[in-house]
Amino acid sequence: MKTQCLCANITYSTLRGRPILVRRLKLSNFRNYAGLDLCLGRGVTVVDGRNGQGKTNLLEAIYLMAIGRSSRGAADRQMVRSGAFEDFLAHAQVVGEAVTSSGGLSLQVDLSAGERIPGASGEAWHEAQRVQKTFRVNGVPKRSSDFVGLLKAVMFAAEDVDLLSGPPTLRRRYLDILTSQITPGFAREAQDYQRVLTQRNHLLKSIRERAAKESELEFWDVQLSIHAARIIDARLRVMNALDENMDPIHRELSGLNQTLSLKYSPSFETGHYEDVRDLSKMMLDGFREIRRREIGAGFCLIGPHRDDFSAKLDGMDVGSFASRGQARTAILAMKLGEAQLIGERVRDKPVMLLDDVMSELDEDRRRHVFDRIRDYEQVIITTAETDLSDVMGDLPVRRISIDAGRVVASG
Template sequence: MIINKLKIKNYRNFKDAEINLNSSLNIFIGDNGQGKTNLMESIYLSSIGRTFRLNSENELINFNESKSSVEISLVKNNYNTKIELLLEKNKRKQVFINGVKLDKTSEMIGILNNVIFTPDDMKIIKGSPVERRKFINIDISQIKPKYKYLLNRYKKIVSERNVILKNYFTNSQNKDIINIWNDYLAGTGAEIIHYRNDYIEKLKKYAVDIYADISGNRENFSLEYQSNVLHDMNLDKDSIKKIFQDKINSNLKHEIQRVYTLYGPHKDDLIIRINGKECKYFGSQGQQRSAILAIKLAEIEIIREEIGEYPILLLDDVLSELDNKRKGYLMNYIRDIQAVITTTDDHDLRELAKNFNKKFFYINEGNIGNITN
């Protein structure tokens, strides 16, 4: 998979930019606040349909404008595809694939596959379970279109079921319909758990070996899917649903007291360990960075396994977070992958990428220029 061209208009601090990308390395250099991350974000938005930053869509549009657009031309499985996003203040964004408007933004997920690595990804290691669930959900959605539908359905089920629990004794009908919602919860939740377990097993398969290479086989790395529904993860969907239903039925009184759905994949977590100790609490800074690097490179391999091609790799100012050993490992690993890299200093990159096919771009106040090879 290769992005050939990126066109952005009135996107954040970019007025009008058109970039022909290299099929290998694309390195964007500039001081902080010049637009490097904005450029990266526009590619990510064209893949996922949402930003990786906590902003409203109105903030994606240049302050002095009412509309914005992002257009990407790519080649995937030997087919040319054009993705267009049109943003207008206070309106839903519109997405076009080869000129055809999509009914739902979610339909674009999986067309442009990407793996993004930013300094904020350390939250996957250090942050709450919410961060790890978000990471898992985005990854699976890229390769399993049904999964996004299941997540949306499950969210609605939990919301409706919480209302029933809250009003369980004040509305007599709730006692009659709670079992119906329990069945919805268990059925949809079991499918999500099954998808997640399958993905984490694949992640484990690649990440364990990658971490071993990074550490020189001196440390043991492990991943564990933690569910509050069941302990044996090697079950089929029907068996998971049965256990889930039993869990709900035996704890219904407790949930009514708490007026909240206490069990299900909305409470899942991914436990990351090094040498048997949880990395979040006991890992050194170097170990935590190696762990997130191993996980991100494993993401790449899973997508390649699923779609037959490497995804686009987006590296937003992460090389400054890595020591020379990890930088070298990362650059060697991505030799056959199209990568977009942002940095404030190209000194190390010029040495690390000296044998790569590459382009350097310089960004200053939303303007892209001084392009050299």
């Protein structure tokens, strides 16, 4: 397999003293990319091409290095190029060389399947095979919780318009990704919570089937309440900060004097709490109060895995009652507020990844969005359009054209 290399014409001498977030991206068997070695510079890069050629996949690879999972919520095996499953061992790899204010980083994600089942077709194996995902930082193996958030990135995608109207799992995922990028230890806390939740659910089911004693729940109730309180508290702190950022941005984008706010909806009554210990006690009391119901159900009925949040526009629920245009503007304000928040909390501004969102906006909103993002160190925009001069003007822009998983033009 020949890897396409496009780094020869890019230099960084003029960028000394200014951090570049992703300066090189290498892909092997990732989505529709058999092999690619691409250098990226500071400023704005526009990636164009027809739909279905691999523009989104390029951004997904970069975002994978930031959050450790697909930006589209896809299963890991879906990120492995289908043709790779014709080989005895299917393996995909994403490697990024990043520069931040704290120094250089080599970030690596490997997606590896087991040995091919004798006689199975590549397509059948692709559909059935589980893929193991591993992480390395500067060549050293890392747990996912220690990998997530080393590279900061914000992804804007056309399908984000459904974030506020879709199922709660989308909103929990969004909030946890943001919290992981700016709250040290949150990713590991979330993993610990999931581990304890799985154990407690198994015990609840066993008690329901009279294969375990109810008294065994007390230990797991305490453990889960501790992790749950830390997660909820971290989410609330991040959401409150995001709430402050997004309202003025929304007024600017919409041109209207309307208040955009966020409301967290826990799955149990919390009320006011003094600290995480206080919140943990509330959670523990909640477990004890609904114990009979949980045993009957055979799984945990309350906790951050069942929480939600909503956006309100002058008190109106955006997810339920806003027009598609209003929802899109609200989401843009959230994303821009997210980028601002990351820049406020850490030393590096995030990489800005915009996946074909400009085509969804009118000229005025396009200009407002671009005015907000143009000062970030690195902005990568995908588009099916060939001309974005209405918002970019004479700003220097690097252009990359993608066709069938290959860069066919770069300049």
